[in-house]
Each structure stands twice: as C-alpha cells, then as structure tokens.
Amino acid sequence: MHMADALLSPAVGATFWTGTLGTIGYASKKLKAHLDDKKIPLMGVLGAFIFASQMINFTIPGTGSSGHLGGGMILAVMLGPHAAFIVMASVLTVQALFFADGGLLALGCNIWNLGFYPCFVAYPLIYKPLVGDGRSPQRILLASMASAVAGLQMGAFSVVLQTLLSGKTELPFGTFLLMMQPIHLAIGVVEGFVTAGVINYVRAARPEILDSSASAKPLAAGISLRNVLVGFVALAVVTGGALSWFASAHTDGLEWSIEKVAGKGELPEHKHGVAAAIKGLQERTAFLPDYGFKPAASEPKAKEEKPAWPNVDAGTSVSGLIGAVLVLAMAFGIGSAIRAFRGRNSS
Amino acid sequence: MTLEAAFYGIGRLDRLSYQDTAVHRLDPRAKVVATMLFVVAVVSFPRYEVLSLFPFFLFPVLMAAFGDIPAGFITKKVVAVSPFAVFVGMFNPLFDPGTVAIAPGVSVSAGWFSFASILVKFALTVSTALLLIATTSFPGICRGLRRLGVPALFVSQLLFLYRYLFVLMEEAMRVVRARDMRSFGKRGTGGRIFIRIVGTLFLRTVERAERIYGAMLARGFRGEVPSLRREALRPSDALFVLAAGSLFALCRLVPVPEALGRIARGLIA
Numbered sequence: 001m002h003m004a005d006a007l008l009s010p011a012v013g014a015t016f017w018t019g020t021l022g023t024i025g026y027a028s029k030k031l032k033a034h035l036d037d038k039k040i041p042l043m044g045v046l047g048a049f050i051f052a053s054q055m056i057n058f059t060i061p062g063t064g065s066s067g068h069l070g071g072g073m074i075l076a077v078m079l080g081p082h083a084a085f086i087v088m089a090s091v092l093t094v095q096a097l098f099f100a101d102g103g104l105l106a107l108g109c110n111i112w113n114l115g116f117y118p119c120f121v122a123y124p125l126i127y128k129p130l131v132g133d134g135r136s137p138q139r140i141l142l143a144s145m146a147s148a149v150a151g152l153q154m155g156a157f158s159v160v161l162q163t164l165l166s167g168k169t170e171l172p173f174g175t176f177l178l179m180m181q182p183i184h185l186a187i188g189v190v191e192g193f194v195t196a197g198v199i200n201y202v203r204a205a206r207p208e209i210l211d212s213s214a215s216a217k218p219l220a221a222g223i224s225l226r227n228v229l230v231g232f233v234a235l236a237v238v239t240g241g242a243l244s245w246f247a248s249a250h251t252d253g254l255e256w257s258i259e260k261v262a263g264k265g266e267l268p269e270h271k272h273g274v275a276a277a278i279k280g281l282q283e284r285t286a287f288l289p290d291y292g293f294k295p296a297a298s299e300p301k302a303k304e305e306k307p308a309w310p311n312v313d314a315g316t317s318v319s320g321l322i323g324a325v326l327v328l329a330m331a332f333g334i335g336s337a338i339r340a341f342r343g344r345n346s347s
Numbered sequence: 348m349t350l351e352a353a354f355y356g357i358g359r360l361d362r363l364s365y366q367d368t369a370v371h372r373l374d375p376r377a378k379v380v381a382t383m384l385f386v387v388a389v390v391s392f393p394r395y396e397v398l399s400l401f402p403f404f405l406f407p408v409l410m411a412a413f414g415d416i417p418a419g420f421i422t423k424k425v426v427a428v429s430p431f432a433v434f435v436g437m438f439n440p441l442f443d444p445g446t447v448a449i450a451p452g453v454s455v456s457a458g459w460f461s462f463a464s465i466l467v468k469f470a471l472t473v474s475t476a477l478l479l480i481a482t483t484s485f486p487g488i489c490r491g492l493r494r495l496g497v498p499a500l501f502v503s504q505l506l507f508l509y510r511y512l513f514v515l516m517e518e519a520m521r522v523v524r525a526r527d528m529r530s531f532g533k534r535g536t537g538g539r540i541f542i543r544i545v546g547t548l549f550l551r552t553v554e555r556a557e558r559i560y561g562a563m564l565a566r567g568f569r570g571e572v573p574s575l576r577r578e579a580l581r582p583s584d585a586l587f588v589l590a591a592g593s594l595f596a597l598c599r600l601v602p603v604p605e606a607l608g609r610i611a612r613g614l615i616a
C-alpha cells in the first residue's frame with residue numbers, strides 16, 4: 001500500500017523527497033557515465049511492462065486470495081540497481097498521477113520505500129552474495145526470497161516510521177507494526193517465488209540477457225573494501241564507546257528471571273570441584289570484571305545507589321571499545337582461517 | 348482494479364488532458380508549483396483542524412470548473428483510492444484519549460476530529476493531484492519537470508513509459524483474456540501460469556525494445572528526446588501562481604470559516 005498525503009506532515013514529506021531526488025540524481029549520473037543508448041528505450045518499455053504486470057492478478061494456492069507483482073527485484077536483477085531505481089521511480093510517478101495512488105507529497109516517500117530498499121539495499125547486500133554465479137535455480141530461489149522479504153519488510157517499516165513521525169495518527173507503534181510487518185512478510189514470500197520463477201524462465205529462454213547484466217559493472221565498483229571496513233570500525237567504536245552508556249543499568253532479563261525464581265540475582269557459587277577451579281581462573285584473568293575497571297582493593301565499597309542512565313562511566317566505555325575490537329579481531333581471525341583452510345584444500 | 352478498467356480510466360484521463368481551456372493553456376510548471384504549494388499548505392494543518400480546511404476546496408473546484416473536468420469522475424476516483432487512508436485513520440477515534448464537547452452534555456472522542464481532518468485532507472490532496480494530470484498533458488508535465496531541473500534521463504524514462512504504457516497494457520490484456528478463456532474457476536490462474544505470462548511478456552518487451560532502438564537510430568536518436576514546443580513563462584502563469592499562493596497562505600493563516608460565520612451572524616442578529 002502506498003503512503004497517502006493526508007497521513008504525512010510537510011517535514012517528513014520534504015525530507016523523503018530530498019532523499020528521493022538526491023538518489024534519482026545520483027542514479028542518473030551513474031547511468032549516464034556507463035549507459036549505452038540502447039538501454040534507454042529498454043528501461044522505458046520495461047517500466048511499461050512492470051506497470052502492466054502489476055495489474056495482472058494470480059491466485060495464491062491454499063489461501064484463495066489473489067496476489068500481484070511488485071517488480072522491484074526483477075528490475076534490479078535484469079537492469080542493475082541504478083537503472084532499476086529510475087524505472088521504479090517512473091512507474092510510481094505515473095501511478096501517483098494517473099491513479100492518485102499515493103499523493104504527490106507522499107510520492108517521495110513511496111519511491112524511497114519501494115525503490116531504494118529493493119534496489120540499493122536488498123539487491124547488493126542480499127541477492128548478489130546469495131545468488132553466486134546465478135546458474136543454480138535453487139540459489140536463485142533462495143536469493144530472490146530473501147531479498148524480496150527483506151526489501152518489503154524494510155519498506156513496510158519505513159511506512160510505519162513515516163506515519164508515526166508525521167503525528168497525524170493515534171495508532172500506537174506496536175499495533176501498527178503488528179499489522180504491517182506480517183502481511184508484508186507473506187507478500188514478500190510470494191514475490192520471492194514469482195521473481196525466482198521469472199528469472200529462471202528468462203534464463204532458460206534467453207540467458208544472454210542475464211549474463212550481460214551480471215557482467216555489468218558491479219555496484220561495489222566505486223566502493224572500496226577498505227572504505228567499508230573503515231566504516232564498520234568507526235561504527236563499532238561509536239557503538240561500543242558512546243552507545244554503551246545507554247545500555248540499561250537495570251538487571252537484564254535472565255538475572256531478573258533468576259531473581260524471581262531463586263530469590264537472588266545469581267545462582268549460588270560452587271565452593272569446590274572443577275567448577276570452582278575454573279571460576280577462580282576466570283576471576284584472575286578477567287581484566288574487566290562486570291564490564292568495568294577492577295576496583296582497587298583499598299577503595300571503600302561504593303554506596304548502593306540507584307543506577308543512573310545514561311550510565312556514563314569511563315570503565316564501561318573502555319570495556320565497550322575493547323570488546324568491539326576483540327570481536328572484530330575474532331571475526332577477521334575466523335575469516336582468515338577459513339580462507340587459508342580453503343586455499344590449502346583447493347590448491 | 349481490473350486491467351480493462353485501469354486501461355479505460357487512464358485513457359479517459361489522458362484524453363481530458365488534451366482539451367483546450369484556459370487552465371489547460373497555463374504553463375505546466377505553474378500548475379505543478381501551485382499543486383505542490385496546495386498540498387504542503389493542506390498537510391501543514393494541525394491534526395485536529397477540520398473546518399479551516401474547507402476554503403481550500405475552492406482551488407480544485409475552480410480548476411475543475413474552468414478546465415471542463417467532470418466532477419463525478421474525479422469524485423469516483425477519490426473514493427476508489429481512499430481505503431488505505433480510511434483504514435489508518437479510523438483507529439484515531441478508538442485510540443485517542445482526549446474528549447471534546449460538541450453540544451451541552453454530549454462529548455465525543457477527539458479522535459473523530461483527527462479522523463475527519465485526515466479524510467478532508469485526503470479528499471483535497473487527491474482531487475488536486477488528479478486535476479493536475481487532467482488539465483496538463485503528461486508530456487507537458489514532463490517538459491515542465493525538465494525545465495524545473497529534473498535529470499534528463501529520468502524525464503526521458505517518463506516519456507518512454509507513457510508512450511508505451513498503452514501498448515503494453517493492450518498486450519497484457521490480450522494475454523490475460525487468453526488465460527481467462529482457458530481457465531475454469533480458480534484453475535489455471537495460479538502462480539505457475541502467471542510466471543509464464545510475465546516471463547513471455549518480459550521477453551516480448553525486450554525484443555520490442557530492440558526494434559524500437561533500431562527504429563530510433565534510423566531516425567537520428569542521440570540520447571535525449573527533443574521537444575519542439577518553445578514554452579516561455581507568460582504573465583498569466585506568474586499571476587496564477589501568485590494568486591494561488593496568496594490564497595493558500597491566507598486560508599492557512601486566517602481561520603476563514605470562523606470569520607465568515609461571525610459576519611453572517613452579525614448580519615442576521
């Protein structure tokens with residue numbers, strides 16, 4: 001379902017229009033550099049094709065209801081993300097004008113919800129890695145399903161966010177979410193099936209169409225791996241460093257349950273045996289016990305006070321940072337180990 | 348909406364856009380700008396405001412009247428697309444804790460007011476958007492968008508889409524009619540057939556695009572769709588935008604219905 005103007009506020013509408021126009025400009029620029037003129041009529045006619053296909057109904061077995069195609073993923077696979085975004089934007093514009101399907105202010109939101117997430121998020125991050133070389137029908141089905149579901153979930157969540165940020169409705173966040181997400185999950189599954197079916201059909205009839213789009217410049221050509229890694233490290237630093245202050249200072253779910261059941265926050269410790277020995281070892285080697293710095297033995301016990309929030313604490317931040325670095329190091333370590341292992345095996 | 352209904356609906360709207368009236372002769376840019384100002388003004392009203400929105404009906408009514416657009420046609424289309432807004436808005440009376448007294452001793456949930464506000468805003472914005480396309484031909488809108496700075500690639504895309512929309516809808520209608528004649532009840536209308544229909548349409552589309560490209564090359568196509576119409580902004584266009592903008596600003600900032608009501612009571616009493 002498309003957003004309506006009446007549910008939007010000018011601020012939210014303008015924000016998403018800015019995002020959409022910026023993306024249209026970016027995609028146009030990127031296409032103009034690599035595009036050969038042959039693609040222009042192809043994009044146009046494919047837009048008309050998607051428009052017409054969206055109106056063909058089919059019955060879904062078992063439910064008796066009818067479904068129809070969205071088309072974002074098929075376009076992304078056949079044309080590449082930039083061209084697919086342009087085509088989806090044009091289809092939605094014509095729908096907004098001729099059918100009043102989604103208002104003119106909401107058009108920015110709709111193009112974002114139905115175009116940005118499938119083309120620039122689901123396709124490069126989910127479809128392409130999963131589909132591999134695109135020759136196995138099972139992988140195509142898996143990739144289509146995953147990317148269609150993900151794209152639609154993101155789009156539906158976006159609608160909920162936009163509606164709530166506009167403040168025109170009383171619908172509580174949870175209720176709205178509960179209405180939107182499950183329906184779009186089902187729609188995504190169906191869309192994934194149909195997308196995979198069409199891709200396989202085209203591959204059987206004219207495989208060169210898919211091959212030419214697969215060998216086209218990959219989306220990541222302009223994005224170097226180094227930049228992606230730097231981005232992730234920065235994100236980890238921010239999350240571990242600053243966001244850890246906002247971690248709740250109250251007991252977590254497990255401790256709370258244990259408290260209710262056993263009367264104490266933690267289970268009684270073992271005094272003897274293997275468990276005690278291991279616990280002693282853990283206590284000696286842990287250099288950040290309970291996520292904070294070890295209190296010096298001479299410091300008097302701090303007064304029991306109500307946990308403050310945000311829990312600004314140098315110890316927590318350092319712990320967060322160190323934890324993040326350790327996790328990254330472990331991830332890289334595992335990755336390199338796998339790479340080395342497979343390299344040894346295949347050579 | 349069935350394929351046929353959509354086809355004839357778009358056809359009628361398209362034909363209306365090629366009429367020749369004073370509104371149709373206005374520059375597309377002026378109409379697009381005025382419509383966007385209208386939508387922003389309407390949508391900027393606070394959530395419980397209902398009565399102050401009514402003066403805004405003047406704009407679509409005047410556009411329809413001067414543009415020879417049948418009112419029933421527009422109203423039917425507005426009603427046809429209302430389900431989503433109604434569905435989201437109808438929870439307002441249920442969830443809003445505040446109450447408003449509308450008569451001595453009678454009070455209703457404030458949610459009814461916000462629901463009514465949503466409905467009125469919906470009617471206003473949708474009818475105005477439809478009137479934009481009904482009084483401005485689609486190629487005209489595309490030319491206007493190009494002059495307003497939208498990238499040429501996107502405008503070409505819109506023009507091509509429009510050009511081949513009817514062709515492809517006819518082709519889809521033929522295929523769907525063939526399917527309907529060969530199916531019985533629910534049999535034959537499932538996903539498997541649908542995938543084959545869509546796949547066939549896709550391949551036909553790609554082949555058609557290749558033929559189109561060859562034909563355009565033979566006629567000197569070099570990447571952009573040129574337009575011969577030299578449209579310059581005329582004083583009437585600027586006047587239109589100015590008048591519309593002032594009207595919207597006035598109705599937004601001054602509670603017109605209240606003022607008129609007071610004057611009327613002063614005259615009667």
